Amino acid sequence: MKTAYWLQGGGCGGDTFSFLSSECPDIIGLFRALDIQLLWHPSLSIISPLSHENLYEDILAGRQTLDILLVEGSVICGPAGTGMFHTVDGHPKKERIYSLASQAQVVIAVGTCACFGGFGADDAIEATGLQFVKKQPGGFLGKDFTSKSGQPVINLAGCPCHHDVISGALMSAAKGVVLELDKYQRPLEWYSTTVHQGCTRNEYHEYRVEESDFGEMGCLFFHMGCAGPLVPGPCNKSLWNQQSSKTRAGVPCFGCTDPEFPRATPFFQTPNIEGIPLSLPMGVNRAHYMVYKGMAAAAAPEHLKNRKSKV
Amino acid sequence: MAKITKGINIPLNRAEGDLEINVEIEGGIITEAWSAGTLFRGFEGMMRGRGALDGLVMTPRVCGICSITHLTAAVEALDAIATVTPPDNARRLRNLALMVETVQSDVRQAILMFMADFANREAYADHPLAADASRRYQPLAGRAALEVIRESKRLVQVMAIIGGQWPHTSFMVPGGVTSVPEISKLLQCRIIVERFCSWYERSILGCSIDRWLAIQSVSDLDAWLDESPSHQESEVGFFIRFSRQAGMHTLGKGPNRYLSYGNLPLPLDTEVQGTDGRMTAAGFAASTTVIPFEGSKITEDVSHAWYEQGAIPLHPFSGRTKPYASGQSGRLYSWVKAPRYGDEVVETGPLAEMIVAGNPLFCDMIEKDGPSVMARQLARMVRPTGLLPSMAVWLNELVERRGDSFYHSVRSMPDGQGAGMIQAARGALGHWVKIQDEKITHYQIITPTAWNGSPRDEQGRRGAWEDALIGTPIKDSKNPVEAGHVVRSFDPCLVCAVHCLKKGETRGAVNDGLTR
Numbered sequence: 001m002k003t004a005y006w007l008q009g010g011g012c013g014g015d016t017f018s019f020l021s022s023e024c025p026d027i028i029g030l031f032r033a034l035d036i037q038l039l040w041h042p043s044l045s046i047i048s049p050l051s052h053e054n055l056y057e058d059i060l061a062g063r064q065t066l067d068i069l070l071v072e073g074s075v076i077c078g079p080a081g082t083g084m085f086h087t088v089d090g091h092p093k094k095e096r097i098y099s100l101a102s103q104a105q106v107v108i109a110v111g112t113c114a115c116f117g118g119f120g121a122d123d124a125i126e127a128t129g130l131q132f133v134k135k136q137p138g139g140f141l142g143k144d145f146t147s148k149s150g151q152p153v154i155n156l157a158g159c160p161c162h163h164d165v166i167s168g169a170l171m172s173a174a175k176g177v178v179l180e181l182d183k184y185q186r187p188l189e190w191y192s193t194t195v196h197q198g199c200t201r202n203e204y205h206e207y208r209v210e211e212s213d214f215g216e217m218g219c220l221f222f223h224m225g226c227a228g229p230l231v232p233g234p235c236n237k238s239l240w241n242q243q244s245s246k247t248r249a250g251v252p253c254f255g256c257t258d259p260e261f262p263r264a265t266p267f268f269q270t271p272n273i274e275g276i277p278l279s280l281p282m283g284v285n286r287a288h289y290m291v292y293k294g295m296a297a298a299a300a301p302e303h304l305k306n307r308k309s310k311v
Numbered sequence: 312m313a314k315i316t317k318g319i320n321i322p323l324n325r326a327e328g329d330l331e332i333n334v335e336i337e338g339g340i341i342t343e344a345w346s347a348g349t350l351f352r353g354f355e356g357m358m359r360g361r362g363a364l365d366g367l368v369m370t371p372r373v374c375g376i377c378s379i380t381h382l383t384a385a386v387e388a389l390d391a392i393a394t395v396t397p398p399d400n401a402r403r404l405r406n407l408a409l410m411v412e413t414v415q416s417d418v419r420q421a422i423l424m425f426m427a428d429f430a431n432r433e434a435y436a437d438h439p440l441a442a443d444a445s446r447r448y449q450p451l452a453g454r455a456a457l458e459v460i461r462e463s464k465r466l467v468q469v470m471a472i473i474g475g476q477w478p479h480t481s482f483m484v485p486g487g488v489t490s491v492p493e494i495s496k497l498l499q500c501r502i503i504v505e506r507f508c509s510w511y512e513r514s515i516l517g518c519s520i521d522r523w524l525a526i527q528s529v530s531d532l533d534a535w536l537d538e539s540p541s542h543q544e545s546e547v548g549f550f551i552r553f554s555r556q557a558g559m560h561t562l563g564k565g566p567n568r569y570l571s572y573g574n575l576p577l578p579l580d581t582e583v584q585g586t587d588g589r590m591t592a593a594g595f596a597a598s599t600t601v602i603p604f605e606g607s608k609i610t611e612d613v614s615h616a617w618y619e620q621g622a623i624p625l626h627p628f629s630g631r632t633k634p635y636a637s638g639q640s641g642r643l644y645s646w647v648k649a650p651r652y653g654d655e656v657v658e659t660g661p662l663a664e665m666i667v668a669g670n671p672l673f674c675d676m677i678e679k680d681g682p683s684v685m686a687r688q689l690a691r692m693v694r695p696t697g698l699l700p701s702m703a704v705w706l707n708e709l710v711e712r713r714g715d716s717f718y719h720s721v722r723s724m725p726d727g728q729g730a731g732m733i734q735a736a737r738g739a740l741g742h743w744v745k746i747q748d749e750k751i752t753h754y755q756i757i758t759p760t761a762w763n764g765s766p767r768d769e770q771g772r773r774g775a776w777e778d779a780l781i782g783t784p785i786k787d788s789k790n791p792v793e794a795g796h797v798v799r800s801f802d803p804c805l806v807c808a809v810h811c812l813k814k815g816e817t818r819g820a821v822n823d824g825l826t827r
Contacts, residue, residue: 008329010352011583014375014478021477023466028457046427048790049322069744076352085351085634085646086329093329093350119372121500123357124634146566159372160479203736214489215718243468249475250489251482253369262369266749267481310493 001172002034002067005059006041007100009093010086010120011073014160015111016043021241022167024264030167034174039064045186056096059103068173069104071097071130074113075140078126085125094140103131106173107147108154110166115155115261121291131155131185135259145172156180157233159256164238165190171240186232192284195253196221196228196263199237199245200311205229207300208293209307219306222250222277225268229281250311321791323798330764330803331645332794336785344773344780346764348647351617354631358754360796363724363746365391366754367481370742373756373806376419377471377735378478379412384731384742384756387576389485391729392746398716399578401487403705406575406590407500408473408482408734410702414507414695415463415700416736417661418515418803421692422448422459422546425799429553434792440553447549455546458514463580466507487718494713501706508699517545520696525669529679547692554685563684563797565779566656567677568661569596570762572604572741575701576733581708582703591734594667595652599674601667605653606732611739611757612649615642615766622653624769627743627755628728649765649774651756658682658775659738659762660801661690682779687800724749735759735800763801776801 006016009059025033038044039055047055058064075094083092101107109130112118116134120127129139131153137143139295154173156165172179179187189251196202202221206209210222220226228236228247229255235245247253252268255261267273271278280289303309321332329350335343335571353375358366364387376725383405395404429435430453434472438444447455457527467477472492474480482489492500508520515521518541526532532551535542542548545653554560572594577585584591593604599749610624619633635643657663662682665673676686728745738759773781777796 010350012372012375012378016379017375017478020460021467023464024460025465027450028460031451038451041450044427046431046450048431048792050789052322076350080632086331088322089331119354119357119369120352125352127479136559162374187533203705211721213722214484215487215720235476239471241464241471243471244440244473244475246480246482249473249480251475251483254481255478262372266364266365267368268364268484269362275387 002036003039003065004036004070004098004170005039005066005069005104006070007097008042009073009097009114010069010076010125011111011113013072014167015072016041018163020163020167022163023242025167027167029149030170034171035168036068036174039066054246062100064105066100066103067105068170069100069106070107070108070110071101072110074120074129075122076125076128077128077140078124087089095129097140101145101147102142104147105235106151107141107152108156108173110156111161112157112256112261115157115186116158116261117225118232118261129155132259135184138153151296152181152185152203154179154181154187157184157186157257157259159261162190162234162238162240166232178214182232186257190234191232191257193232193234193237194229195231195257196281197245199228199247200236201247203309204304204311206296207304208297209300209304210273214250216250217309217311218304220247221270222275222309223270224252225254225266226252226269227258228253230279231255231258233257238280313700319590319674319788319791321794323795323803327741330798332780332798333795334780334789339784339786341783341785344777345644346647346766346774346777346798347590347645348764351634351646355754355756358751363749363751363753364484365751366744367484370481373431375478376416377412377737377740378480378641380735380740381472381742381756382428382481382483382732384733385744386483386485386739387729387731387733388729388742388744389724391731392727392744393485393671393721393724395486395719397487398719399580399716400491400709400712400715401708402477402576403581403719404473404491405483405489406761407702407705409575410698411466411734412477415466416509416715417694418459418680419463419790420736420802421550421688422455423450423540424802425688425796426546426550427456428696428795428799431790433790434787435557438553438556439574440549440552440556443549444553447546455514458510458780459536460509462510465503467826469503472496472500473591475703483577484718484721485724486721487716489718491709491713491717497710497713498630501710503704504581504699504702504706505608508703511695511699515546515692516696517541517543517548520700523693523696529799532672544590548688550689551685551694554688559688559796560680561683562783562793563659563682563687563779563800564782565682565775567598567682568652568655568657569662569666570652570657570739571608571667571737572732572734578708582704591664592668595657596663597675599666601669604666606730608653609757610651610654611761612651614769615796616645616648617643618648626682627741627757628730628745630754632755645766646762647764648757649768650761651768656768656772656775656778658801659759661694661738662687664694664734665690671763684796684800691802715755728753737804738762758804760801760804764803776803804822
C-alpha cells in the first residue's frame with residue numbers, strides 16, 4: 001500500500017476538479033487499483049481538525065509514512081517573504097509545504113501555479129513554484145531539492161493540469177516508475193507533444209488559412225493569440241473530459257503549460273512582425289518560415305479558403 | 312457556572328480555499344464567531360493594465376468549481392461595454408454551460424462536501440442513522456459518494472462539448488460564443504442531460520421532478536416523505552430524516568435577508584419562461600417580502616478586513632482592493648471584504664433564489680421556522696429541479712436552429728464601464744469593469760462568499776454565517792461538526808472571496824500578530 005497527501009497552496013482547486021474527470025480508471029478505481037490510501041485531501045476528507053493535526057505531526061515525526069505528496073496551487077511567500085498572505089492558525093502555510101515535502105518519497109506539483117508560481121508570480125503575494133519561479137530554477141524548495149526517492153519535484157504543468165496527466169503521474173509514482181523530465185521538470189511522457197499536434201485546425205494551419213475573428217474554422221495562430229504550436233501539452237492528444245479541447249471549440253490555446261503563464265501580453269492577440277508571429281514554432285528559422293508560409297498560402301486549396309473543412 | 316471557552320479556532324476543510332472560524336463557546340453554545348479567509352490571492356490588481364478581453368481568461372482561474380460562472384460575469388460586463396446583445400443561440404449555449412456547472416456543483420456539494428459529515432463517526436456515533444450515513448457518504452467509498460463522482464463527471468462533458476474543456480475555458484466572448492457544436496454533439500448533450508436527469512430523479516429525489524414540484528408547503532413535504540419508501544430512501548429523503556433528527560431545522564438562522572441578482576438571460580425567441588428577461592428572478596427579500604433589486608445599493612465595507620481603509624463603504628465601480636497588512640490592529644481579521652445591500656447584511660445562494668422567486672415550499676419553511684441549515688441545504692439539493700427541464704428545452708431549440716447566428720462580431724472594445732451580475736452556484740456574483748484604450752483600468756469582483764462569509768462591518772454587525780453560528784450547540788469542541796454544518800450550508804468558496812494587488816502597493820508593517 002502507498003499513502004498520498006494532497007496539499008492545497010494558493011490556487012483555485014481547478015486541478016482537483018480536472019482530476020475528478022479522470023476516466024478508465026476514474027479516481028475511485030485508480031486509488032483502488034493502485035492500493036493508494038489518500039491520507040488527506042482538502043475537498044474530500046472528513047477527519048476532524050484534531051485528527052488532521054495528529055496526522056500532520058505523525059508524518060513529520062516519521063510515525064506515518066508519506067509516499068506521494070501532491071501540491072496544488074502556488075507557495076505564497078508574500079508579503080516580503082513572510083508568507084503571511086496565506087496562513088494556517090496564524091502561521092505561514094509555506095512552513096507546512098516545506099515540512100511535508102521533506103518527508104515525502106515523491107513530490108508532485110499539480111498545475112502551473114504549483115510548478116512555476118502562475119497567477120501572482122509577479123505580484124506582492126510572491127506566488128512561487130515548488131522548484132521554479134517562472135523559468136528560473138530554485139523556487140520554494142531550492143534547485144538542489146530531491147525528495148526521499150532522489151527525484152526532483154515532478155512538474156505537471158497546465159491550468160488546470162489535464163486529468164490524464166494527474167492520474168498517469170500517480171500510477172507512475174505508485175509503481176515506482178521514474179519519469180524522464182524536460183528542462184522545466186515536466187515529464188516527457190505528456191510534455192513532448194505540442195498542443196498543436198492533433199489540433200483539428202491543422203489543415204488550415206498548413207496552408208496559412210488564418211482567422212482574425214471568432215467563430216470561424218481556420219487557424220488561430222497568426223492573429224488570435226493561439227499558443228498551440230509554442231507549448232507542450234496533451235490537450236489535442238488526450239481529449240478533455242473525454243470530449244474536446246479548446247481549439248476544437250474555437251478558443252485559442254493560452255499556453256497554460258508554459259512557465260511564463262499567464263503571459264503579460266493580451267490574450268486573443270498574436271504579437272507579430274510584418275504579419276508573421278513574433279514567437280515561431282519550436283526550433284524554426286524565421287526566414288525559412290516566412291518563405292514556407294508564403295508558398296503555403298499560395299498553394300491553399302479552395303475548400304480551405306472557403307472554410308469547407310469542419311473542425 | 313457555565314464553562315466558557317474562548318478562542319477556539321476551527322479550520323474548515325471541504326471549502327474551496329482556506330477558512331478559519333474562531334468561536335467563543337459558553338455552556339456548550341457558540342456565543343461569538345469570527346470568520347477569517349486566511350488566503351490572500353485574488354485577481355483584481357492583476358487585471359489592471361491588461362488587455363480588454365483578458366478577464367475572459369484570467370477570472371475563470373479565480374475558482375476551479377465556478378470557472379464558467381466567472382467567465383459568464385466577465386463576458387456580460389464586456390457585452391454591456393460593447394453594447395452588444397448576443398444572438399439567441401449564444402444565450403442558449405452560455406446558459407447551458409452555466410446551468411451544467413451549477414447542477415454538478417449542487418450535487419457534489421451536497422453529497423461530497425455537506426453530507427460527508429454525516430459519516431463522521433466521531434460526531435454521530437449515537438445517531439440512529441449513522442451506519443446508513445456511513446454506507447452512503449464515506450469519502451471515496453460510500454454508495455452515494457461513488458455515484459455522484461461518476462454521474463457528475465458525465466454531466467460535465469456537456470461543458471466540454473460546448474466550450475472545449477472544463478474547468479477553465481473561455482468560449483464566451485463579447486457578442487456571443489466561439490462555436491456551435493455539431494448536430495450530433497448537440498443530440499449527444501441531450502442524451503447526457505436526459506441520462507443525468509433520470510439518475511437525479513431516481514437517486515437524489517426518489518421521484519419525478521414533476522412530483523417534487525407539486526410540493527407547495529411543509530405539510531406537503533411531510534406527506535411526500537410518508538408517501539413511499541423511495542422518497543424516504545432517496546438522498547433528499549435521507550437528508551431530511553437525518554437532519555431533523557440532528558436538529559438542523561433549528562440550526563443556523565442567519566440574517567433572514569436575501570439577495571439574488573437574477574440569472575440566465577432569455578433568448579428573444581424561446582419557450583422557457585422568466586421574469587424581466589431572465590429565467591431566475593432578481594430581488595431583495597426581508598423574510599419573505601420581496602422588493603425589486605437595485606444594483607446601486609451595493610457597497611463594500613473594509614472596516615474589519617486587511618485592506619487600506621476608506622472613509623465610507625464604496626460601490627464596486629469606485630471600490631479599491633489594497634491590502635493593508637498591519638499586525639497592530641486586532642480589529643482586522645479577514646481577507647474577505649464586507650459587502651452590504653442597502654446597508655443590510657444579506658445571505659445569497661439557492662435559498663435566497665427560492666425566496667426571491669416566491670417558491671411556496673421554501674417561503675412556508677421560512678415563515679414557520681425561519682431560515683436554517685436544513686432549509687438552505689434542501690434548497691441547494693432541489694435547485695436542479697428548476698434547471699434540468701429548461702436545459703432540455705434549450706438543447707431542443709439549438710438542434711432546430713443550429714444554423715442561426717451564434718456570434719455578432721465585436722472587432723474592438725470601446726471605452727466604457729459595465730457590470731456582469733449573475734447567480735453563481737453559491738449566489739450573487741458581480742464583476743465591475745472599466746475599459747480605456749483597449750485596456751482594463753478597473754476590475755472589482757464581489758463573490759457569493761464575500762456576501763455570506765463577510766466579516767463585521769463598521770457598525771459591528773456580523774456577516775451572514777458569523778451571525779448564523781450564534782446559538783449553535785457544540786457537543787465536542789475538538790470535533791465541532793455542528794459549526795461545520797452551519798457554515799457549509801452556505802457552500803463556502805474562499806478562493807473566490809479573496810483579492811490581490813500589484814507589487815509595491817503593500818502598506819504597513821507585517822508581523823506575527825497578523826492573524827487573530
